[in-house]
Amino acid sequence: MTGTGGPGVRLSERQRLAWLRLIRSDNVGPATFRDLINHFGSAERAIAHLPELSQRGGARRQIRIATPAQAEAELAAAARFGAVFVGIGEPDYPAALRRIDGAPPLIAAIGDLRVAHGPAVGIVGSRNASISGTKFATRLAREIGAAGYRIVSGLARGIDAAAHEASLDTGTIAAMAGGLDRPYPPENLDLYERIREGAGLALSEMPMGWEPRARDFPRRNRLIAGISLGVVVIEAAARSGSLITARRANDFGRLVFAVPGSPLDPRAAGTNGLLKEGAILTTRAADVLDALAPISRIAPDDEPLIEEPDEGATPDWDPPRDDERARVAGALGPSPVEIDDIIRHCGLPAATVHYILLELDLAGRLDRHPGGMVSLGSGET
Template sequence: MEKGAGQKGIALTDRQRLAWLRLIRSDNVGPATFRDLINHFGSAELALEALPELSRRGGSTRPVRVASREDALAELEFASRFGGRFIGIGEPDYPSALRHIEGAPPLLAVKGDISALHQPAIGIVGARNCSVAGAKFAAMIARDVGRAGYTIVSGFARGIDTAAHRASLNTGTVAVLAGGLDKPYPPENEPLISELLDANGLLLSEMPFGWEPRAKDFPRRNRLIAGIALGLVVTEAAARSGSLITARYAGNFGRLVFAVPGSPLDPRSEGANSLIKDGAALITGATDVIEAMAPLTQMNLFSPQQISEPIIEDERAMSLPPSETDRDSIITGLGPAPIEIDDLIRHTGLPPQSVYLVLLELDLAGRLYRHPGGRISLALD
């Protein structure tokens, strides 16, 4: 299978990239809110101007923090000195499979060989305290699947992740970090970074430079692994592990999930064995993965015609804010139980743009919870 030649897309101007970075670094602006803000206001610059008023109308008791131009410029300059850069979701180098998932990051920080993102990817994850046999098997899968034309994606952790990255240095590997690109974890894997960057590897993160990874950042990293990859291989995963979180994301994204069977007496195999019982494909070699992935590759999922609409700035998009009566009707329709936004629109009978604007106000005021599947609920006071 030949490597892809990259994708068509719309390149951000330097001014847009700066505004995008400021917007995603502002308080209470996640990927979904970012997209809704640009859809409503037409550009990141106009959205930035509106953040304080939106937050006030949403009921915030304190001013929302809007990332300053100086801070964003400093991060861009640091990224450049570090040898990294930011890729926007509508740009050619953004991972094709990732842009399809719910809540795809508007901006990714990357450093290394960008061609690793131009071919279909397989994720390999597993136990940090893996066995020698588990590490050897993961390396074999990574090496053979890499030779078949796939990039190997993993989370840079000890054990299985490290084995997968090392085995795919010559064919293309992507290390997805939980912290900033300049804050790799664990520290003992820092020598691997030099090896990875000297070969065909790439570092990738959605977190700011200087960000020390916290426990809750690792599931976010796992979501990126599952989103970039078209298939995921799980080796030696315990019953309660980050690998199973990655597998759950992969299943929700419609990816193929593969699991390596292990001894029922080894706790490190309990999670992988349970995935098999729940319907994951049992594999005993790289051929199983390559043959299962072949139909997806033949479907040409990386064709530009298959890519979902990127975030496109259009300053004609802005609409007038709803009346106080309409705003009250929308808020009254919300509660602590997650609901579909379409149900809220039908319930209120209001134009979708009015509903989305009030949801943005609540979100920026910290009064809205976003749940998987695009559902929402009102935060209790």
């Protein structure tokens, strides 16, 4: 596997092991991971505080924390497969992805890591694609790839497969819903092998050995949207994963492109709907390239989004009081709200509110939503 040695700070092996343990522990998602690192300074110190935090948040049973042996086994399995884990502040982490809300702190990668650098365009669409839809996806991916962009898709049948095939020589990225050693669907296994062995890269935030489930595909779609500067949708039904990708792209401030189709074809209902909502009409590669040209020239911000200070650093503040915890919990309900609104409503310091939300999150009592919004959940550890 080849890397670039670009800007960024590499994790030590000890840090990488601790990061993997933390993200594989119960109730620790990307946003919670970031908050824990920001507060405690390192994954190791955060792990040490997980039991206390979850108990104070109201957990009824002990939180499961990934052990060093479990993390070491996953790292070893990845190495045997030829994959590596890349941290969010490291040189080989996709620059655009690190800027999205809830970016995965660690991603497993296999293939040519140099493909992770440079601007990318997502191309997604129907699994049951028409001949004309497949041909257009092929032409679009080939021409956009020739212009210097990586092509990102989800390794699915139909439009995804056509986009990957057409960009094997210029650089293609497959975002996967399962572990890197569990590609889906099976009929694209040969394509997957060619992506890994050529000018391609496959990425996943799921553990090695993870069989993809239905609820894992929206997470995969979020990766496609996050890596890309813009997403092109070709043939998407009114209810489809491609529309989820388009919505996430819009949430992340990416451009959304849609290829028009016949009103009589249900595969075009979603794309035609996107056009009504303001997506960029796309009938040729130039429509995409012209819209992205100003964005792709913007210099990336190389500052890592997660930093770990010196090992001796410790939080310099007092933990929340029980009455403050009650005030924050009482301000929450089933409807998502912004954290800034909670801070204003409760009249508490921002650090105190964030810490209490961490406790609730680790206890399984907090639901996180797009845009950094939160609500009171009903789950438990």
